[in-house]
Amino acid sequence: MTQLALIIDLNVCVGCSACVTSCKEWNTSGPAGFMSDDNPYDKDPNGTFFNRVQTYEVGEYPKTETVHFPKSCLHCEEPPCVPVCPTGASYKREQDGIVLVDYDKCIGCKYCSWACPYGAREIDEHQKVMKKCTLCVDRIYDEALPESERKPACVLACPTNARLFGDVHDPDSNVSEMIREDGGYQLMPEWGTQPSNHYLPRRKNKITIHEDELIRVDNPLNKEQKKHHDPVDEPTLEDNSYI
């Protein structure tokens, strides 16, 4: 069974919020209607967003590390928001595992937002229905687009390739390999929601090299006091050949 999901690489996310703006741009102009804003350029701006980038400081100042943390619906394999919905407006698609809201059935009771431990759902203050990340379901199957663009808007916008999109149930997919090889993990695993979106941790790209690894102390040539000749001065195979 297919389970489409995002992989977010915290190692390369720079917190530029390009995923936030591209998400808003694509989804506010989509067939499902706008995502309403109040006072967007004024005091107390407020609006509907599917995706946000948060920032955390890990460690104690000044020895800290800044972690940018994009946060959107995780499309759980056991979504706690779906069974609580009284109307069936919230559902998980059989064919690709995307958790969606049917805006025509939603009564705006907000119960699903209570039942999501991640706070991934929010009510649109003007349309009065629950909204959340759709994994750009209106884009990823659009055959009018070139195949390379059939990806969520946030994935295409990310300048550092910190967002990857694919089938996490297919063990040979790019995203499954990254989860396997680079220590992909799920958020709040304690609630058994099994989020499909995975995060890749910060990875240290450094190795420790000791001096004796650079200068070979047990070099047998040194022991026999033989000096190493510069190979440039020596005749090559070409010099000795008759061709």
Place this chain on the structure above:
Amino acid sequence: MHPAFSVIFLTTLIGVAQGLFLALFSTQLYSELNILPSVSESNFYGIGAVISLLLLVGGLIASFFHLGHPERAWRAAAMWRTSWLSREVLALPTMMAAVFFYGVIHLGGYDGIAYTIGGINLSTSLFVGIFGVLATFILFVCTAMIYACIKFLQEWSTPLTVVNYILFGMASGFALATALASYLGLTEHVSFLGNWAIALTILVLLTRSASLYRNSRIKFKSSVQSAIGVRHNKINQISQGAMGGSFNTREYFHGKTAAFLKSVKYIFMVLVFPVPLILLFSAIDTSNTGVLFAAFAIQYVGLIAERWYFFAQANHPQNIYYQTV
């Protein structure tokens, strides 16, 4: 969580209505078993059923204010297999229908003897009442399970939530029934209902105290470490992705100070338990209608505070993501 007054009024009003109906039914049952005298011509059951029905309708109207699209509310009956909210949506009209027929039988004088066993005559309305009692308890469980079934809202996720909802509803309903019986001049029934109201209030004092004690010692399973998956003891949030607030900052936090929260707790602990108990104790023997109504009214005001506190106290794990602007 952010307490919504629509839900506060829904749960408290239907709680009173359910308790009142149980009080009517138990009075009728005791009367027909000849333990209590008959309520004779007073129409106690009929008037009580009307009040219960009005409270249920009031709760239903209040609940509509919680919806973004009230005109689609009928859809909420669809997912009763999985959703406690959907089950409540079915249980509420079922109970309303039972109370309606129970009231019609009593007020219209349609009651008759349905069954005689060992010289005891059981009337038709009693059997309608049994159906109503079943619906009442199903509704109690559905309402409470809406909250108790969310396992990561750890303050709610306990059987005590269900017990408290049932007992709070019964205590306030029996208090209202006591005042009604006193108003209708049913002196002997006042002491029966009043003593039940006292017993139920004391019982719910114990169970609510138990849940307050449990919640004060609660150990939260989620932490900022598990929320963002970074294993470090010191993690500070710098930004939450929005500077003007969002649904996440409004819906999941009561927005009041800890001192305010604490004062609401003390207010409801006084208004729901000792004050009505003293008033009930003092007025049952004399059947003082005014004092008995005051006992109910004060307890109801206290229950609004109790329900506000119930919502406000619950800590949603998503708040971990919204510690700072």
